[in-house]
Amino acid sequence: MGEPTTSSLFGLDREELAALVSAAGEPSYRAKQIMDAVYRQRVETVEEISTLPQGFREKLIHSGVQVGAARIEKKFVSVDGTVRYLIGFGDGQSVETVWMPEGDGGEAGDGSEAGDEAEDSSPGTSGAKARSEKDEPIAALKRCATQKQTESQKPQDRARQNPGRSTICISSQVGCAVDCQFCLTALLGVKRNLTAGEIVGQVCAVLKDQGVSPPEDRINLVFMGMGEPFLNYENFIKASRLLVEGVGIAERRMTVSTAGIVPRIHDFGGETIRPKLAISLNASNDALRTRLMPLNKKWNLEMLMAAARAFPLRTREWITFEYVLLGGVNDTPENAREVAELLRGLRCKVNLIALNPGPGIDFTTPSEERVAAFQKTLRGAGIPAFVRRPRGRDIYAACGQLKRTVAVAISPEPQLQSISLAPQE
């Protein structure tokens, strides 16, 4: 093996680091030292990798090797504690990454419950129902207590007091090619895929900014930001492995959401290291789904549901179906009955998301009553269904709102604060 061809350590996995180290004539354990420094200590310069001998560090620096960590360019803080980060890369492109400091136990759909199955009873209709109903008062108490404490606390203290509740939502592409008619990200089109390093880089940048570290702090991760992860499959899979092996986030704490790229759902089931699966269903029949999600012409509901039914679930694992409710379009009792029919017999749950509005989106948000009625019909049919509480709508951080909004003027809420990014301490 010759000189390393990449100049960035970020994104290199164990094998690639081993090759780099051996090309430099260094012992193989140096690969692990670099891996720890980059992904766990989150150093920003090669000089800071204090476990490496000075000579090796200089050699790396002279041959143009950098850490290449992602940079936070802007940070928007919501009144509900959600933080939307604009994260920039070397070529001037940027994506959005969202930090949700705590779940509320009721929405069970933002990934905050991602790792709960290790502690809870098995999923399934009765278990999930019992949990959400039982936990509601406790969640409300926790919410109250947290609200009182937050002002005087550092983010890391908050994360530690809400173990298993903080969630990072990451992007997989700059923009998106899928063209879902209700999603703001779709208006950007797709600019490019993110590399594995850029995907992991978002996580490390946010962990560093929030002063938290897995596995001591239980962080959940959802691939539900900008882009379609299954259209950037190789990089997404490599990133998932790095997140487990490098950053230290457990597989069961990660969930990937796909709009329904059927061949990749099959591939994904065969991966040895993989997050859990979520599928954006969003419609109850083909005519409706094709109208809302044009990719349904290529992979229709029959193909999608066949892939879901064939998906090899692990013990205590279930598939999540997301369903964006659009007022008067896909939110009738008949739609709910059709969804229940589609999902019958599958080990799954449904997360209902009332439309998060945005400029250029020609749909309306249904009333709370309508959302509740939809949920009730599903539950009545034995399908665990949860309503996802919107997060960070005031700063354009909620589902389907990620389009790199930076102009404060177009925010719908006056309390938006744009924090210009000071260099990280």
Ligand code: SAH
């Ligand atoms: N491309 C992947 C990953 C994005 S996940 C996917 O589609 O699954 C983002 C989730 O937000 C998806 O379930 C999507 O259907 C939903 N969503 C998109 N636009 C939305 C909007 N305006 N309001 C609420 N949810 C939306």
